[in-house]
Amino acid sequence: MTTVFSGEGIKIVSAIVLIAVYFSVIYVKPTVLHALQSWKNTTRSITLRQCTIILRKQDGRLGNRLFMFASAYGLSLNRSCHLYINPAIITELGQSFEINLPHSLLSKSYSNDSKFVEKIDNHCSFLPHVFYSNYTCSLELSGYWQVYKYFVDYKQQLRRQLRFKQSILDRVNDFLSKTNNRSNSTLVGLHIRRGDFLSIRRVSSLKYIFQAMSYFQMKYGLVTFVIVSDDKVYCQKTFAHRNNVVITPSSFSAAEDLATLAMCDHAIITVGTFGWWGAFLLHNESGEVISDSKPDHSPLDVKCRHEDYFPYWFSFLNKTD
Numbered sequence: 001m002t003t004v005f006s007g008e009g010i011k012i013v014s015a016i017v018l019i020a021v022y023f024s025v026i027y028v029k030p031t032v033l034h035a036l037q038s039w040k041n042t043t044r045s046i047t048l049r050q051c052t053i054i055l056r057k058q059d060g061r062l063g064n065r066l067f068m069f070a071s072a073y074g075l076s077l078n079r080s081c082h083l084y085i086n087p088a089i090i091t092e093l094g095q096s097f098e099i100n101l102p103h104s105l106l107s108k109s110y111s112n113d114s115k116f117v118e119k120i121d122n123h124c125s126f127l128p129h130v131f132y133s134n135y136t137c138s139l140e141l142s143g144y145w146q147v148y149k150y151f152v153d154y155k156q157q158l159r160r161q162l163r164f165k166q167s168i169l170d171r172v173n174d175f176l177s178k179t180n181n182r183s184n185s186t187l188v189g190l191h192i193r194r195g196d197f198l199s200i201r202r203v204s205s206l207k208y209i210f211q212a213m214s215y216f217q218m219k220y221g222l223v224t225f226v227i228v229s230d231d232k233v234y235c236q237k238t239f240a241h242r243n244n245v246v247i248t249p250s251s252f253s254a255a256e257d258l259a260t261l262a263m264c265d266h267a268i269i270t271v272g273t274f275g276w277w278g279a280f281l282l283h284n285e286s287g288e289v290i291s292d293s294k295p296d297h298s299p300l301d302v303k304c305r306h307e308d309y310f311p312y313w314f315s316f317l318n319k320t321d
């Protein structure tokens, strides 16, 4: 009798517990999820491994610097390693962008011991082993690391690090609103890289540029092309007679020119990494990017693969050599 009663007692207690659990799941779920989420978030920041992605060299100009920064940042997030970036690089990029790397990620020092640091010199090769190699080993990047695959998984985080300074955006907005009836026309940024590329590499053909312009004009009708270039004198001579073209002022800094590209609705880019970054940072994330696909013929580029350099959402026109 007593035993049976105890058994019933247990059944009743179990039922009460079940009901309590049921209600707590219904009513407490959001809180539980929130706690779990913040636990995961905290855990994520404290489970960084004892490894560091190191970027010391301040090579190249803006476009190349951005590739190096982005690759180091992407690899540190992918491998859960700390990130050491030469403070001079952060200071310099910080003049143009609202860089705000989490303190938990940043490392103030790094090991110079070659036993623990794998140093990789890379220009443009996609080396899958850097994702999968010994995770406890630190990695020092040298070279330009012009491969979008090292950071594309972290595109949103990267875009947050590379938001232009307000003073730059203000100046660009001022320029765009004065030169364009924005409500009426689609803005297509056009980057024309010349300068040293005329002698050391190559420049994109005018045939390509005009075909790309026609493409946008046919698709969107009323289009204003906003030209950004390291050779504005040439651009004045070649394009200024067209009434749907504006050229950024020669007083614009490289960062202001880059922000101008990013603030257009779509982009046409020629050779070089500067235009590439203007297109990658387009504020209109579904904006179209037309790129010159012709391979560069510099010894540096022999091993570069098209599919490692150009993001999958960039497009190309046929027959534009």
Ligand SMILES: *[C@@H]1O[C@H](CO)[C@@H](O)[C@H](O)[C@H]1NC(C)=O
Binding pocket: 034, 037, 038, 041
């Ligand atoms: C956890 O991190 C995600 C993404 O980083 C964020 O959206 C979310 O608000 C964070 N949650 C908490 C509770 O901190």
Ligand SMILES: *[C@@H]1O[C@H](CO)[C@@H](O)[C@H](O)[C@H]1NC(C)=O
Binding pocket: 077, 078, 079, 131, 153
């Ligand atoms: C790191 O990147 C590789 C290659 O894209 C991917 O397979 C892997 O899941 C990534 N790891 C993390 C932790 O994101």
Ligand SMILES: *[C@@H]1O[C@H](CO)[C@@H](O)[C@H](O)[C@H]1NC(C)=O
Binding pocket: 109, 110, 111, 112
């Ligand atoms: C590492 O070595 C470089 C030169 O090889 C030196 O400039 C730097 O100060 C060293 N860093 C540390 C943390 O020892």
Ligand SMILES: *[C@@H]1O[C@H](CO)[C@@H](O)[C@H](O)[C@H]1NC(C)=O
Binding pocket: 115, 116, 134, 135, 136, 137
């Ligand atoms: C990974 O690297 C650490 C430090 O360099 C080393 O002690 C360890 O033996 C390595 N593990 C493998 C599997 O190579």
Ligand SMILES: *[C@@H]1O[C@H](CO)[C@@H](O)[C@H](O)[C@H]1NC(C)=O
Binding pocket: 178, 179, 180, 181
């Ligand atoms: C803006 O559009 C008006 C007509 O709608 C035109 O008269 C004017 O020239 C345009 N301004 C610029 C800067 O394109």
Ligand SMILES: *[C@@H]1O[C@H](CO)[C@@H](O)[C@H](O)[C@H]1NC(C)=O
Binding pocket: 181, 183, 184
């Ligand atoms: C430009 O847009 C305004 C309204 O936003 C309109 O009144 C005007 O007619 C348009 N001009 C042209 C040239 O399409």
Ligand SMILES: *[C@@H]1O[C@H](CO)[C@@H](O)[C@H](O)[C@H]1NC(C)=O
Binding pocket: 186, 187, 265, 284, 285, 286, 287, 288
């Ligand atoms: C952004 O890009 C999409 C897709 O290409 C396009 O339809 C849209 O008009 C663009 N936004 C603006 C403001 O031009």
